[in-house]
Amino acid sequence: MRLLMMVPACLLLAACGKEEAAPDPVRPVLTVIVQPQDVQRLGRFAGSIQARFESTLGFRVAGRIARRWVDVGAQVKPDDILASLDPTDQRNQVRAAEGDLAKVQALWINAQADARRQQALYDRGVGAQAQLDVAQTNLKTTSATLEQAKAALRQAKDQLGYSELRSDHAAVVTAWQAEAGQTVTAGQSVVTLARPDIKEAVIDLPINLAEQLSSGLEFLVASQLDPSITAKASLREIEPQADAATRTRRARLTLAQTPDAFHLGTAISVTLSSSVSPRSELPASALLDKDGKPSVWVVDPQQKTVSMREVKLLDRDAATVTLASGVQAGERVVTAGVNSLKPGQKVIVDEDSAP
Incomplete structure (x- = not known):
């Protein structure tokens, strides 16, 4: 009788052991796919298309302006008369x-x-x-x-x-500094001409960014009216002195090619980027500290399990982290629920969470 009573007790204990050894539940997680970047975006700035060469002309003798022969925006040829004095x-x-x-x-x-x-x-x-x-x-x-x-x-x-002011090259009249009837002195600025054949992009950059410009920078110039019209550019010069009011420095960019839509005065946006060593940017929620070392959970696409991997942290802020190494292109990294996972645990991947 005693032996028969012990059998159900043993079966009960065995059943309890099996319940304690039950596998970890499958957890749903949010993930992103690693996409390494070798270009760093430094910002986008507004600017305009201007002529690289501009000249301000004036009469070589003093006198009263009798007539202005052209207006702003007029295209003139060499030796065209621009204005004349009372002779x-x-x-x-x-x-x-x-x-x-x-x-x-x-x-x-x-x-x-x-x-x-x-x-x-x-x-x-x-x-x-x-x-x-x-x-x-x-x-x-x-x-x-x-x-x-x-x-x-x-x-x-x-x-x-000299009482007749003439153009010495093909140009576009961009500004007048004197009116008909006005008395001018010899050499006083009267009209500004711009050569339309050589154009460049002009933007104003913040001082802190202007001081960090390097030869590896790339500039992408796009028309604000039609962003599909683009051209690459390189830095030609940057003014050494900052504007006292805006605290910016003017940069002039040489265009690799000049689309027909880039007329003088066209409003543009310029994107600055720089070549950098390959790096990956992930949401800040993907990073966790394991024994004081930054790590992430990487999903095995075949087994649908996760494994912890140590990474090298390059930069971080409240929203994102930048990794120098530790993950490869195309790998899926968990971005939500990282603190409740265990190595080898099965997960349900939300495919829609991938970028």
């Missing part, structure tokens, strides 16, 4: 120079005749050497005065020509 003063100077030249020419003709007469008298023996010397000296002096008068007339004509 009255310059014309009077030409007339005065012409009168002086005529007077000196008459004196020069008279000096030539006198020198010939004195030379003939001296050759016949009836003229004095002193008179011949005086006549020849007078001829040389008058000849020099004649050359001076001719130069003065050329200068006066040049001054008259």
